[in-house]
Amino acid sequence: MRLAWWKILCILQLLIISVAGFLGDVPAKPILNETIRNYYFHVPMWFGMMIFFIVSVVNSVKYLRSGNLKHDSLAVEYANVGLLYCILGLSTGMIWANYTWGKAWSNDPKQIGAAIAFLIYFAYLVLRNSMIDPDKRAKIGAVYNIFAFAMLFPTIWIIPRLLESLHPGGMGNPALNPGDVDSRMRYLFYLVAFPGWTLMGVWIASLSIRLKNLEEKKLQHA
Amino acid sequence: MKAVIALFKKDLLLEFRQQYTFYGILLYVASTIFVLYLAMGQPEDQVWNGLFWMIQLFVCVNAVAKSFLQESRGRLLYFYSIAGPRDFILSKLLFNVLLMALLSLVSWILFGLLLGNPVQNGLRFMGLAVFGGLGLSLVFTFLSAIAARAQQNAALMAILGFPLIIPQILLMMKLANTAFSQVIQDSLGMIVLLLAGLDLLVVALAVILFPFLWKD
Numbered sequence: 351m352r353l354a355w356w357k358i359l360c361i362l363q364l365l366i367i368s369v370a371g372f373l374g375d376v377p378a379k380p381i382l383n384e385t386i387r388n389y390y391f392h393v394p395m396w397f398g399m400m401i402f403f404i405v406s407v408v409n410s411v412k413y414l415r416s417g418n419l420k421h422d423s424l425a426v427e428y429a430n431v432g433l434l435y436c437i438l439g440l441s442t443g444m445i446w447a448n449y450t451w452g453k454a455w456s457n458d459p460k461q462i463g464a465a466i467a468f469l470i471y472f473a474y475l476v477l478r479n480s481m482i483d484p485d486k487r488a489k490i491g492a493v494y495n496i497f498a499f500a501m502l503f504p505t506i507w508i509i510p511r512l513l514e515s516l517h518p519g520g521m522g523n524p525a526l527n528p529g530d531v532d533s534r535m536r537y538l539f540y541l542v543a544f545p546g547w548t549l550m551g552v553w554i555a556s557l558s559i560r561l562k563n564l565e566e567k568k569l570q571h572a
Numbered sequence: 573m574k575a576v577i578a579l580f581k582k583d584l585l586l587e588f589r590q591q592y593t594f595y596g597i598l599l600y601v602a603s604t605i606f607v608l609y610l611a612m613g614q615p616e617d618q619v620w621n622g623l624f625w626m627i628q629l630f631v632c633v634n635a636v637a638k639s640f641l642q643e644s645r646g647r648l649l650y651f652y653s654i655a656g657p658r659d660f661i662l663s664k665l666l667f668n669v670l671l672m673a674l675l676s677l678v679s680w681i682l683f684g685l686l687l688g689n690p691v692q693n694g695l696r697f698m699g700l701a702v703f704g705g706l707g708l709s710l711v712f713t714f715l716s717a718i719a720a721r722a723q724q725n726a727a728l729m730a731i732l733g734f735p736l737i738i739p740q741i742l743l744m745m746k747l748a749n750t751a752f753s754q755v756i757q758d759s760l761g762m763i764v765l766l767l768a769g770l771d772l773l774v775v776a777l778a779v780i781l782f783p784f785l786w787k788d
Contacts, residue, residue, distance in 0.1 A: 414784055462742070469735035476731055481722055490722050493781045497714065498736060500777055501770070505739035508766060 356549055363546030367391075370538055377532045381450060382518065388446045389535060394547035395439030399467070402432035402551055407499040410492035422488035423562060425495060426478065427555045433471045435551060440464050460517045463506040470498045575655045579663035583639075587671075597635045597675055601627070605682045614688035617752045624683055625704070625745050629737065631675055632708040633730050636668050639713055640720035657786040661717065661778050668709040676705035690752060697751035704744040707767060710774045711737055714782070721785045743767055 353361075371390035379386060409425035412418075443461070444454040455461060477494055481487040510517075531539070587593060604627055615623065643651075651660055680701050683689075691697045712733055719729040743763050750760060 462738075466735055466738050469738075473732050473735050477718070477722065477728065480724055480728060486722075489784060490718060493784050494718055494732065497718075497777055497781060500773060501711070501736050501739075504770065504773070509739055509743070 360549035363542045367543045390543040392442040394544045395435045398548045398551050399432045399435040402428045410495040413492045427559050431551045431555045436468050459510045575659035576662045580666050583667040601679045605686050609686040617690045632712050636712040637726035639664050640716045657783040661782040665713050668713045669706050672705040672709035673702045676701040693751040700748050707771050714778045
């Protein structure tokens, strides 16, 4: 089995974070306590989701400029992976919230933002499936993708800063309060957890694109 | 600019001659609010506000859906030969903004008549209703163009639009809640600016993206 260097890196990073995330030392903070370990699993999901949605929208723009269907399949597969990460981020967050806030869902602005992102990208997939002609599907899908992205991101970046929230980081930063983690955690996060999970998403996307290409080839030769 | 005005006039004239959308939607608003009145009488402030914005949302979907879905393929081809895509979308946006502003006022009056009027600061609420209607109509006009190109009905428009509009509706409800008491909130101006910025963004996106929907 031959793997590209980044796939090997991804496996190593995920192995390290699975071990260090559960066994490593973490600072004892009030309320958070040991649940701060979710930092290695929950936060990278949102970082990954944003990256994948940005890659998806960039490919949609490229498709509208070039008309090359390759960009369209990149856009849809990255949107799919982004959606997967959104679901994973929501569920890791809800498990965490169940123990720290007392219930899984409490209408926190950050939970609402995540749910909106989930619904919007689901609508994108529904819109695509409503059309059969591949060129038309790609074009209208790209237009909606760009429109939705431009509507969604200002709101999930700005609104959580306007409303009060229970989420770590409180009013300011939508993610984690930088004061809550020590340098060791930060080091593990930026060098291991975040790149590792993101690479896994890229891996998933590249596999599903290859699968789709194979299916298309099979159809052409049938 | 002249083409925008001409296309806008055409929509307006068509509306005056047929008087279909306005009265149709008027009846829609009136019967929905009447049913609400029968179902819950005169609700509390919070419920009143929530119902008002939900009704606004449905009114907007129904009022705006017509704008692109009504144009036949042949007529679109004709417009294509006499005007640019930007003029076309701008005229549609302008017309729908006007229509929705009018309908917002109508539904506010009907709400006040049937469900009672808990609003303390009437002028502010009226302004917010029109402002909110404007934002809704801009987003749904563009989505109706997408739905029309996908050869789908208004249902697809609702599916595409509801998730997109949630943040805006939430902010509008938050804003409108301040009109129920005389309390002044300091974050009010910020939210208004944010919503106005979003409206501008929608117009800009519509102008940039519509040419791609226009051509086959």
